[in-house]
Amino acid sequence: xxxxxxxxxxxxxxxxxxxxxxxxxxxxxxxxxxxxxxxxxxxxxxxxxxxxxxxxxxxxxxxxxxxxxxxxxxxxxxxxxxxxxxxxxxxxxxxxxxxxxxxxxxxxxxxxxxxxxxxxxxxxxxxxxxxxxxxxxxxxxxxxxxxxxxx
Amino acid sequence: xxxxxxxxxxxxxxxxxxxxxxxxxxxxxxxxxxxxxxxxxxxxxxxxxxxxxxxxxxxxxxxxxxxxxxxxxxxxxxxxxxxxxxxxxxxxxxxxxxxxxxxxxxxxxxxxxxxxxxxxxxxxxxxxxxxxxxxxxxxxxxxxxxxxxxxxxxxxxxxxxxxxxxxxxxxxxxxxxxxxxxxxxxxxxxxxxxxxxxxxxxxxxxxxxxxxxxxxxxxxxxxxxxxxxxxxxxxxxxxxxxxxxxxxxxxxxxxxxxxxxxxxxxxxxxxxxxxxxxxxxxxxxxxxxxxxxxxxxxxxxxxxxxxxxxxxxxxxxxxxxxxxxxxxxxxxxxxxxxxxxxxxxxxxxxxxxxxxxxxxxxxxxxxxxxxxxxxxxxxxxxxxxxxxxxxxxxxxxxxxxxxxxxxxxxxxxxxxxxxxxxxxxxxxxxxxxxxxxxxxxxxxxxxxxxxxxxxxxxx
Numbered sequence: 001x002x003x004x005x006x007x008x009x010x011x012x013x014x015x016x017x018x019x020x021x022x023x024x025x026x027x028x029x030x031x032x033x034x035x036x037x038x039x040x041x042x043x044x045x046x047x048x049x050x051x052x053x054x055x056x057x058x059x060x061x062x063x064x065x066x067x068x069x070x071x072x073x074x075x076x077x078x079x080x081x082x083x084x085x086x087x088x089x090x091x092x093x094x095x096x097x098x099x100x101x102x103x104x105x106x107x108x109x110x111x112x113x114x115x116x117x118x119x120x121x122x123x124x125x126x127x128x129x130x131x132x133x134x135x136x137x138x139x140x141x142x143x144x145x146x147x148x149x150x151x
Numbered sequence: 152x153x154x155x156x157x158x159x160x161x162x163x164x165x166x167x168x169x170x171x172x173x174x175x176x177x178x179x180x181x182x183x184x185x186x187x188x189x190x191x192x193x194x195x196x197x198x199x200x201x202x203x204x205x206x207x208x209x210x211x212x213x214x215x216x217x218x219x220x221x222x223x224x225x226x227x228x229x230x231x232x233x234x235x236x237x238x239x240x241x242x243x244x245x246x247x248x249x250x251x252x253x254x255x256x257x258x259x260x261x262x263x264x265x266x267x268x269x270x271x272x273x274x275x276x277x278x279x280x281x282x283x284x285x286x287x288x289x290x291x292x293x294x295x296x297x298x299x300x301x302x303x304x305x306x307x308x309x310x311x312x313x314x315x316x317x318x319x320x321x322x323x324x325x326x327x328x329x330x331x332x333x334x335x336x337x338x339x340x341x342x343x344x345x346x347x348x349x350x351x352x353x354x355x356x357x358x359x360x361x362x363x364x365x366x367x368x369x370x371x372x373x374x375x376x377x378x379x380x381x382x383x384x385x386x387x388x389x390x391x392x393x394x395x396x397x398x399x400x401x402x403x404x405x406x407x408x409x410x411x412x413x414x415x416x417x418x419x420x421x422x423x424x425x426x427x428x429x430x431x432x433x434x435x436x437x438x439x440x441x442x443x444x445x446x447x448x449x450x451x452x453x454x455x456x457x458x459x460x461x462x463x464x465x466x467x468x469x470x471x472x473x474x475x476x477x478x479x480x481x482x483x484x485x486x487x488x489x490x491x492x493x494x495x496x497x498x499x500x501x502x503x504x505x506x507x508x509x510x511x512x513x514x515x516x517x518x519x520x521x522x523x524x525x526x527x528x529x530x531x532x533x534x535x536x537x538x539x540x541x542x543x544x545x546x547x548x549x550x551x552x553x554x555x556x557x558x559x560x561x562x563x564x565x566x567x568x569x570x571x572x573x574x575x576x577x578x579x580x581x582x583x584x585x586x587x588x589x590x591x592x593x594x595x596x597x598x599x600x601x602x603x604x605x606x607x608x609x610x
Contacts, residue, residue, distance in 0.1 A: 131225075
């Protein structure tokens with residue numbers, strides 16, 4: 001959960017899509033799912049992830065750089081997955097680390113580092129999802145003192 | 152959207168339905184006296200935890216990172232495949248299970264080596280830093296027993312180092328225990344003057360587990376190189392926290408531990424320099440695994456976990472260090488603002504920020520610890536907290552008996568939050584003030600009487 005960027009607003013979004021055809025008008029990025037296929041909660045499921053990957057490989061080479069909305073979507077997914085952890089410390093760490101990592105990589109502009117960071121982020125998201133399940137299977141019956149007094 | 156609002160109350164209802172039945176607490180209460188030995192822990196989501204006669208409402212907040220650290224979820228993710236599907240023995244050469252386990256062990260070895268700037272061929276996996284220390288001290292001295300009969304170490308080393316040295320002493324070797332200053336750092340001139348022609352090993356730990364001071368490793372390495380004496384360091388607490396470089400420090404042997412870097416317990420690694428080669432006599436004999444130095448099947452999941460933990464530590468070291476330093480300041484300032492008579496044991500500048508050992512004056516140590524049951528801290532190290540005598544490390548620092556008894560060690564780590572620090576400050580201050588209110592010694596101090604000038608009457 002280290003190197004994830006905030007893409008600056010100057011990155012081209014719709015301009016690179018004109019050549020993809022009329023079907024792309026409703027999309028904000030070459031890899032974006034059409035609205036009716038998107039998961040209502042907005043969180044990337046494994047199926048969505050693989051479909052995105054397929055479209056990414058099918059799209060042109062210039063589209064390998066993740067768009068701003070993809071990055072934001074990854075950020076939101078990571079935060080949402082982090083909330084599912086039963087353990088207080090891990091939950092807080094995931095939230096804090098995601099925000100700090102994205103913030104520190106805001107200025108990355110080189111395409112290769114951006115895609116590498118995005119790919120790393122995707123991996124971390126998969127890890128977080130798996131571990132949230134594992135931790136919930138073995139969570140202790142009594143919660144941490146920090147959680148109890150907050151409630 | 153509405154489903155989200157319904158989801159949590161539904162989950163809570165289901166959790167209540169699955170709770171153990173109401174008759175369970177009654178069984179324990181009627182048979183409490185007899186059954187207390189049989190069922191020492193009783194957990195109930197409503198009533199909290201009852202253990203050893205103490206009731207706490209929830210799991211305590213963990214501030215004991217020097218004893219052990221929680222497993223990072225990313226490390227657990229790396230380990231689980233090797234507990235489920237990829238369970239082969241890495242030394243089996245004939246089938247896929249062995250080959251994939253071997254690959255995993257070798258990549259973990261490379262990860263550990265990268266963190267300490269060594270070559271993977273110089274890393275030997277063991278069962279922990281204690282075993283590494285044993286191999287280093289006893290192994291080296293037994294190998295060179297004809298020519299070298301002297302070992303130099305410090306008074307603040309870990310118990311396993313001191314015990315190995317005592318074992319060597321019984322065999323007839325000479326051991327010099329260097330004194331430390333009141334800040335916990337050894338005197339380099341004293342080290343230089345204690346080196347003899349027959350000195351076989353100098354063993355100084357990098358970061359002390361009780362007081363957290365960092366020894367001047369580069370200078371000690373230079374002295375050892377000058378006199379051509381092998382230099383061993385116990386870097387269990389230092390790994391992943393401060394930059395560790397075997398070439399800069401000029402160490403020949405280094406003990407590393409897995410569970411101090413958010414890895415699994417039961418694994419460690421020993422760094423053995425190849426150029427110039429240091430030879431050790433193995434303590435575990437067997438089939439010749441790990442280059443003959445530590446025979447026995449290498450535990451693939453544990454080793455993979457340690458490798459993943461080391462790789463993570465390398466990536467996160469800067470971020471963690473900054474954060475832990477700011478948390479330490481917050482803790483120390485928070486306590487010092489509200490109460491006086493607070494002494495930090497050990498140097499404040501040359502210290503790893505995640506370890507804060509404080510003594511509170513005019514307070515009794517055991518009662519302070521008992522009152523701090525909602526905070527998991529330790530007084531003295533985990534190795535010595537079973538006995539009542541004050542820790543030998545604090546005694547070596549020259550801390551007086553009464554202050555040594557009231558020392559508390561706070562361990563801050565990657566997963567500690569600001570709220571936990573604030574709560575710990577609040578609880579500590581409350582407990583100390585409560586105890587001081589009851590203490591007649593504190594009343595006398597407030598009136599201005601000097602404690603040391605009191606003539607205690609004999610009865």
